[in-house]
Amino acid sequence: MQALALAVTLVVMVLGAFILTALRVWWFAPLASNWASMDNLIIISLVLCGAAFIIINLFIAYTLYAHHSERGRKAFFFVDNPRLEWNLIWFTGLGIVLLLAPGLYFYAQVINPPKSPYVVEVLTQQWLWSYRYPGKDGVLGPADVKNYTAANPFGVNAEAPASRDDVPALGGPLYLPLGRPVLLRMRSNDVLHSFYVPEFRMKMDIVPGMVTQMWFTPTKTGTFQVICAELCGVGHYNMVGQVVVVEPDEFERWLEQRPTVAQTLQPTGNAQR
Amino acid sequence: MAHSHPGYHDHHIGPEPQSWWTKYVFSQDHKVIAFQYVLTALFVGAVGMGLSWLMRLQLGFPGKVELINPTVYYQAVTQHGMIMVIYLLTALLLGGFGNFLVPLMLGARDMAFPFVNMLSFWAYFLSVVVLLASFFVPGGATGAGWTLYPPQSILKGTPGSDWGIILMLVSLLLFIVAATMGGLNYVTTVLQLRTKGMTLMRMPLAVWGIFVATVLALLAFPALFVGGVMLLLDRTVGSSFFLPAIVQFGQQLPREGGSPLLFQHLFWYFGHPEVYIVILPAMGIVSELIAVHSRKPIFGYPMMVLSIVVIGALSFIVWAHHMYTSGMNPYFGFLFAVTTLIVAIPSAVKVYNWVLTLWRGNIHLTTPMLFAIAFLNTFLIGGLTGLLLGNVIIDFPLQDTYFVVAHFHMVMGVAAIVAIFGGIYHWFPKATGRMMNETLGKVHFWITFVGTYAMFLPMHHIGLTGVPRRYFGFENLQFIPESVRDLNVFITVVALIVGAGQLVFAYNLVHSIFWGKKVGDNPWRAATLEWQTPTPPPHGNWGDQPPPPVYRWAYDYSVPGEKEDFIPQTRPQVTAGAGGGGE
Amino acid sequence: MPQVKEREGSGIVRGRGGGGNGGGNEPGGLEAFPVPTARLGLWIFMAVATVLFSALVSAYLVRMNLPDWKSLSEPGLLGLNTALLALASLFLQRAAWASRRYDLGATRRNLQLGGLLGFAFVAGQLLAWSQFQAMGYFLVSNPSASFFYLMTALHGLHLLGGLVAWGVVGSRVPPSALSVQLCTTYWHFLLLVWLVLYGLLLLT
Structure with missing residues (x-):
C-alpha cells in the first residue's frame, strides 16, 4: 500500500x-x-x-x-557487475x-566579440546604472575612479581629447542601435554589480578596480529593463534601469542631441551641471 | 577464533567519568560529543528555518508583514544560507554523524584525541554563540549574502557592515578551528584505530563518505580562514587586500589596488569542496540506509568507494564554475566547465548503484528508507540541473536567478537534510535504545518530501523566466509574468506547511528519547559493527572485551544459503563458508 | 592457522595480500599505519597548516602583481630571528636524538634550550615589528606591509601553539620520548614555513 x-x-x-x-x-x-x-x-x-x-x-x-517487502521475499544477492x-x-x-x-x-x-563592435561604457554605483558613449571619434576617453567628483561621476580625464566628445548618460537610459554588435565595457565606482537584461540572456559582473566586458547584438526594438544580478546592498532590488533598442538612424539622432563631456564639464573642473 | 590479541593501536581511553559535568558537558566521549553537535546544530537549524519563513513571507506576500524591510530581508537571506550550509549541515554531518559513527563502525573505543574532540565541540558552540550574538549588535547581522563578497560586505550600504560582519567572520574563524580539531580526529581515527580485520575496503560507505569529506574540510577550510582573516583586516584596520579604489556615495574611500576577485577565488576554493563536505557524508549515510532496509548488499562497492574519492579529488579543481560571470579570465571557463561536468560521472555512478541496490531487493519502507528514497529523488534532480549550470554558456542566463536557488536547495539543501533525517531515524535506536515513532516519522516524511518538491520544482521554472535571486521585491520588474506572483504565494504557503511539519519531527525526537518503544541491540538487523555492541553503547563502546575483529565487508545481506538475511561483520568466514561457496 | 576459504559468491575478497582477511588475522595487517597515532595526527595538522600558508602565499603572489604594490625593505632583525629559529630546531633535534638514547639529562637540557630559543624568536619578531614601524611601514601603508604583518602573525601564532605544547611536554617528568620527537618535527616544520615566507619577502 x-x-x-x-x-x-x-x-x-x-x-x-x-x-x-x-x-x-x-x-x-x-x-x-x-x-x-x-x-x-x-x-x-x-x-x-x-x-x-x-x-x-x-x-x-x-x-x-x-x-517491496512481503512475506517470503528474499533479496537477490547482487554484488557487482x-x-x-x-x-x-x-x-x-x-x-x-x-x-x-x-x-x-x-x-x-x-x-570573442566580433570585430569593430559598438563600444559603450557601463558605469555602476549604488544603485544606479550610467552609460558613456564614444562621441564622433568613436573612442571612449580614459577614465578612472580616482578622478571622481560630483560633477564628474565617470571620472573621465577631461583633458584628453578622446574624452571631450564622449556622451555621458548618468542614470541612463541605455540607447542601443538595432542589429549592431554591442560591446559593453563595464566599470564600477563602488561595489560589485552585475549587468543583466533577461531578454538579452547575457550577464556579467561589474567589479570595482577592473573593467569587465560582454557583447551581444540587439535583435528587437523596444524598451527592456536592465537589472542588477549581484547582491549589492539594501538597494539591490531597486537597481533597475532601462535599455531602449531603436533603429540605427534614430539612435544617431538621439546621440547627437545629448550633451558631450566637454559641454557638461569644464576642463578647469568648475563643478556645474 | 576471536582471540584477544590487542589490535595494533588498541588505545586505552580514560575511565568512565563520574561527575555530571565531565559526563554530559565537558565530555570526551565521542557519543556525547556527537549528541552535543546534533542538538546544537538542530537548534541553530531551526533558527535558519525561521529565517527562511521571513524570506518566504516577503516573497509570497510582499509588504504584508511589516517586520520585514529590505535590511531584515537581506539579513535573513545571508544568515539562512550561512547557518544552513556551515552551522547546520557541516556541523551535523561531520560533528554529529562523524563523531557517532566513525568509532562505532570501525570498532574503535573512541576518537584518537578525545580531548581535542571535546575542544572541537566547544569551539563550535562558541562560534554559534558569536553568530547568534551578531543579530543583537548595533546594525544587526550582516546582510552581504553568505558568500560575503567584498567590497560590499564591509562597506556601508549593506546591512550589518558595522559589527555584524565582524562577528560573522570571527564566528567563521572559530568554526574553522572547530572543524579542524574535529577533522584531525576523524581522519586519524579512520587511519589508525580500525579494529582488526577492518581493512579500508571493508569500511562501511558512511565512514568512507565522512572520511573523504573530512579530508576535504581539512584541505579547504584553510583557504576560507586566510580569506576571512584578510577580510577582517580590511574591515577593521583598513588594509586593502580586497578593496580597490572606491567612490561610495560620493566619497573617495582611502583604499587602493585590492582585488575583489581574489576573495572570490579564496572563497570558492573553499566553497566548492564545502558542497561535497556536506553531500559525501549524506551519500554515505544513504548507502547504509538503502543496503540495510532493502536487505541487499550495496551494488558495486569498489566503484562506490572510488566515486567518493574521485568526487573528493575533483572538488578542488571546479571552484571557478561559481565565477563564470565574475569577470575572471574567460578562458578559465573552458577548463572549469570540463572539470565540472566530469564530476557528473562519479555522481551518476552513485545514483546508478543505489538504484541497482534497490532493484530486486526486499525493500522495507521504514522511515529511514523513505528518507533515503527522498534523497535519491532530490539529489538526482539537483545533480541534473547542475549539468546546466556547470555548462558555462548556459550559466550566463541562469546565474543568479531562482534556477540556481532551486538547484542548490535540491542538491545540497533538501538532499542533505533528508539524508540527515533518515540517518537520525536509523541510528536513534542505537543511540538511545528506543525507537522513534514510525507513524509520526512517516507523516514527517510525506510532508517533507512532497512539500520540498512542490516548493523547489516550480522554482526552477521561475528561474527560467529570468527572475533574479536575492530580490526583496519584484514590483519594478516588468518582464515577470503575473503568474509568477501566484506561484510565489503557493511556494510560500507550502514552505510554511513544510516548516511547521518539522515540529512533528521535533516532537517525535523529544518524545521518543523518553517514551519511545524500547528495542534490542540490533532492531534493523544490520550487519555493520555499531549494531554488534550493547545499546546504548557503553563508555569505551565495547565493554571490557577488546573491540571485535572483523571478518567480512559491511554488506552481507541476503547471502544465498543463509538462514538469516544478514551476516554481521564480526562473524568469521570459516563458519559462513563451511559449505563452500553456495551460490 | 586453518586454511580459510573465502566465499566466492559473496564477492567480498577485497583484502589485499592475504592480510586482514579471513579469521585469525595476524596483528598489524592493514588496520593502521606503522606510526604512532599522535605522530600521524601531527602530520595531518601540518598538512592543514601547509594548505593555510599555501593559500596565504597564493594570495600574496596574486596581490603583488597589482599596480599599487610596493616592495619592502625588510627589517634587518629578521635574519637574526631566522638564525634563532634554526638554532631552536637544532637543539630540539639534539633533544630528539638524546631521547632515542634515553639520555634524560641531555633531552631536558636541549629541549629547554630549544624552547627558550623559540621564545626568543617570538620576541625577536615582535621587535622586528616595532623596527618595521619605525621604518614607516604600518599595517595599512601598503598591501606588502599588510602581508608582512599577516604572515609573521600567523606563523608566530603557530609557533606559540607549539610553545604551549612544548610547555606541556617539558613539564612532564620524565618527558616522553615520542612527545619530544613530535615537538622537534613541528619545529622543523615551522622553520621550513618561515624560510619559505622569509624567502618570499626577500625576493619580492
Missing part, C-alpha cells in the same frame, strides 16, 4: 516536472538578442537531463512497487560530451 503510494507519488512528480516544462507555463522572457544558442542549449540540456530524470525515477518507482557499471559510465560520459561540445563551441563565441 505504502509502496504503491510512493511509486505513484514518484510518477506524479515526474509527470508534474514534465508537464510544467512541456507546457512552458513559465518560460524564457522573449529573446531580444543574438544569443538564441543559449536558449537552444538549455532546451537540449532539459531534454537530455529530463530523460535521465524520468527514466531513473520510473525505474525507482517500479522497483519500489515490485520489490563491472561490465554493467562500465557501460553506464561510458553512456554517461557520452551524455556529458553531448552537452559540453555545443556548450564550449558557443562559449567561444561569447568570449
Whole structure:
C-alpha cells in the first residue's frame, strides 16, 4: 500500500516536472538578442537531463512497487557487475560530451566579440546604472575612479581629447542601435554589480578596480529593463534601469542631441551641471 | 577464533567519568560529543528555518508583514544560507554523524584525541554563540549574502557592515578551528584505530563518505580562514587586500589596488569542496540506509568507494564554475566547465548503484528508507540541473536567478537534510535504545518530501523566466509574468506547511528519547559493527572485551544459503563458508 | 592457522595480500599505519597548516602583481630571528636524538634550550615589528606591509601553539620520548614555513 503510494507519488512528480516544462507555463522572457544558442542549449540540456530524470525515477518507482517487502521475499544477492557499471559510465560520459561540445563551441563565441563592435561604457554605483558613449571619434576617453567628483561621476580625464566628445548618460537610459554588435565595457565606482537584461540572456559582473566586458547584438526594438544580478546592498532590488533598442538612424539622432563631456564639464573642473 | 590479541593501536581511553559535568558537558566521549553537535546544530537549524519563513513571507506576500524591510530581508537571506550550509549541515554531518559513527563502525573505543574532540565541540558552540550574538549588535547581522563578497560586505550600504560582519567572520574563524580539531580526529581515527580485520575496503560507505569529506574540510577550510582573516583586516584596520579604489556615495574611500576577485577565488576554493563536505557524508549515510532496509548488499562497492574519492579529488579543481560571470579570465571557463561536468560521472555512478541496490531487493519502507528514497529523488534532480549550470554558456542566463536557488536547495539543501533525517531515524535506536515513532516519522516524511518538491520544482521554472535571486521585491520588474506572483504565494504557503511539519519531527525526537518503544541491540538487523555492541553503547563502546575483529565487508545481506538475511561483520568466514561457496 | 576459504559468491575478497582477511588475522595487517597515532595526527595538522600558508602565499603572489604594490625593505632583525629559529630546531633535534638514547639529562637540557630559543624568536619578531614601524611601514601603508604583518602573525601564532605544547611536554617528568620527537618535527616544520615566507619577502 505504502509502496504503491510512493511509486505513484514518484510518477506524479515526474509527470508534474514534465508537464510544467512541456507546457512552458513559465518560460524564457522573449529573446531580444543574438544569443538564441543559449536558449537552444538549455532546451537540449532539459531534454537530455529530463530523460535521465524520468527514466531513473520510473525505474525507482517500479522497483519500489515490485520489490517491496512481503512475506517470503528474499533479496537477490547482487554484488557487482563491472561490465554493467562500465557501460553506464561510458553512456554517461557520452551524455556529458553531448552537452559540453555545443556548450564550449558557443562559449567561444561569447568570449570573442566580433570585430569593430559598438563600444559603450557601463558605469555602476549604488544603485544606479550610467552609460558613456564614444562621441564622433568613436573612442571612449580614459577614465578612472580616482578622478571622481560630483560633477564628474565617470571620472573621465577631461583633458584628453578622446574624452571631450564622449556622451555621458548618468542614470541612463541605455540607447542601443538595432542589429549592431554591442560591446559593453563595464566599470564600477563602488561595489560589485552585475549587468543583466533577461531578454538579452547575457550577464556579467561589474567589479570595482577592473573593467569587465560582454557583447551581444540587439535583435528587437523596444524598451527592456536592465537589472542588477549581484547582491549589492539594501538597494539591490531597486537597481533597475532601462535599455531602449531603436533603429540605427534614430539612435544617431538621439546621440547627437545629448550633451558631450566637454559641454557638461569644464576642463578647469568648475563643478556645474 | 576471536582471540584477544590487542589490535595494533588498541588505545586505552580514560575511565568512565563520574561527575555530571565531565559526563554530559565537558565530555570526551565521542557519543556525547556527537549528541552535543546534533542538538546544537538542530537548534541553530531551526533558527535558519525561521529565517527562511521571513524570506518566504516577503516573497509570497510582499509588504504584508511589516517586520520585514529590505535590511531584515537581506539579513535573513545571508544568515539562512550561512547557518544552513556551515552551522547546520557541516556541523551535523561531520560533528554529529562523524563523531557517532566513525568509532562505532570501525570498532574503535573512541576518537584518537578525545580531548581535542571535546575542544572541537566547544569551539563550535562558541562560534554559534558569536553568530547568534551578531543579530543583537548595533546594525544587526550582516546582510552581504553568505558568500560575503567584498567590497560590499564591509562597506556601508549593506546591512550589518558595522559589527555584524565582524562577528560573522570571527564566528567563521572559530568554526574553522572547530572543524579542524574535529577533522584531525576523524581522519586519524579512520587511519589508525580500525579494529582488526577492518581493512579500508571493508569500511562501511558512511565512514568512507565522512572520511573523504573530512579530508576535504581539512584541505579547504584553510583557504576560507586566510580569506576571512584578510577580510577582517580590511574591515577593521583598513588594509586593502580586497578593496580597490572606491567612490561610495560620493566619497573617495582611502583604499587602493585590492582585488575583489581574489576573495572570490579564496572563497570558492573553499566553497566548492564545502558542497561535497556536506553531500559525501549524506551519500554515505544513504548507502547504509538503502543496503540495510532493502536487505541487499550495496551494488558495486569498489566503484562506490572510488566515486567518493574521485568526487573528493575533483572538488578542488571546479571552484571557478561559481565565477563564470565574475569577470575572471574567460578562458578559465573552458577548463572549469570540463572539470565540472566530469564530476557528473562519479555522481551518476552513485545514483546508478543505489538504484541497482534497490532493484530486486526486499525493500522495507521504514522511515529511514523513505528518507533515503527522498534523497535519491532530490539529489538526482539537483545533480541534473547542475549539468546546466556547470555548462558555462548556459550559466550566463541562469546565474543568479531562482534556477540556481532551486538547484542548490535540491542538491545540497533538501538532499542533505533528508539524508540527515533518515540517518537520525536509523541510528536513534542505537543511540538511545528506543525507537522513534514510525507513524509520526512517516507523516514527517510525506510532508517533507512532497512539500520540498512542490516548493523547489516550480522554482526552477521561475528561474527560467529570468527572475533574479536575492530580490526583496519584484514590483519594478516588468518582464515577470503575473503568474509568477501566484506561484510565489503557493511556494510560500507550502514552505510554511513544510516548516511547521518539522515540529512533528521535533516532537517525535523529544518524545521518543523518553517514551519511545524500547528495542534490542540490533532492531534493523544490520550487519555493520555499531549494531554488534550493547545499546546504548557503553563508555569505551565495547565493554571490557577488546573491540571485535572483523571478518567480512559491511554488506552481507541476503547471502544465498543463509538462514538469516544478514551476516554481521564480526562473524568469521570459516563458519559462513563451511559449505563452500553456495551460490 | 586453518586454511580459510573465502566465499566466492559473496564477492567480498577485497583484502589485499592475504592480510586482514579471513579469521585469525595476524596483528598489524592493514588496520593502521606503522606510526604512532599522535605522530600521524601531527602530520595531518601540518598538512592543514601547509594548505593555510599555501593559500596565504597564493594570495600574496596574486596581490603583488597589482599596480599599487610596493616592495619592502625588510627589517634587518629578521635574519637574526631566522638564525634563532634554526638554532631552536637544532637543539630540539639534539633533544630528539638524546631521547632515542634515553639520555634524560641531555633531552631536558636541549629541549629547554630549544624552547627558550623559540621564545626568543617570538620576541625577536615582535621587535622586528616595532623596527618595521619605525621604518614607516604600518599595517595599512601598503598591501606588502599588510602581508608582512599577516604572515609573521600567523606563523608566530603557530609557533606559540607549539610553545604551549612544548610547555606541556617539558613539564612532564620524565618527558616522553615520542612527545619530544613530535615537538622537534613541528619545529622543523615551522622553520621550513618561515624560510619559505622569509624567502618570499626577500625576493619580492
